[in-house]
Amino acid sequence: MLIRIEPESDTPIYAQISNQIIEGIARGFIQPGESLPSVRAFAADLGVNMHTVNKSYHQLEQKGIIRIVPKSGAIISSPHDFTEVSYNRLKDDYKPLIAESLVLGLSKKQIQELVTALIKDIKEE
Known part of the structure; x- marks a missing residue:
């Protein structure tokens, strides 16, 4: 790497x-x-x-x-070490980004498509 x-x-x-x-x-x-x-x-x-x-x-x-x-x-x-604390931290990290996306005019569908595209980019490269 x-x-x-x-x-x-x-x-x-x-x-x-x-x-x-x-x-x-x-x-x-x-x-x-x-x-x-x-x-x-x-x-x-x-x-x-x-x-x-x-x-x-x-x-x-x-x-x-x-x-x-x-x-x-x-x-x-x-990955088995993932905890509820990790889940809550990620939720707190995602929330302002999603709010910003909505404020900038992205629809729920566009946000979902963006997340899906990013996951595909990371997992398939």
Whole structure:
């Protein structure tokens, strides 16, 4: 999996890393149970500060995407680890985006088609 950092982006680098790891998992490039590189090695590979990668890993851990195991590193969680807390967090994250879509004039059908197209893009590439 290749992580691309866009320094000029409005999205913070730690969030870019987190988002691309999540997408890599969704696309099947990284499997549950696999380990991510150490913070030090990953930071060196990406040419970013170790604290940036550390922040990304901790964000992923808070979301339940990875588990940080002492002396073993960051390990991709199993989909079976999904909890009601995760469901509620996702619902809270989606709500403002859906509201914004409605305010911009998208219909319910257009929003559903957009979500379906995004899922198809992630799963079929």
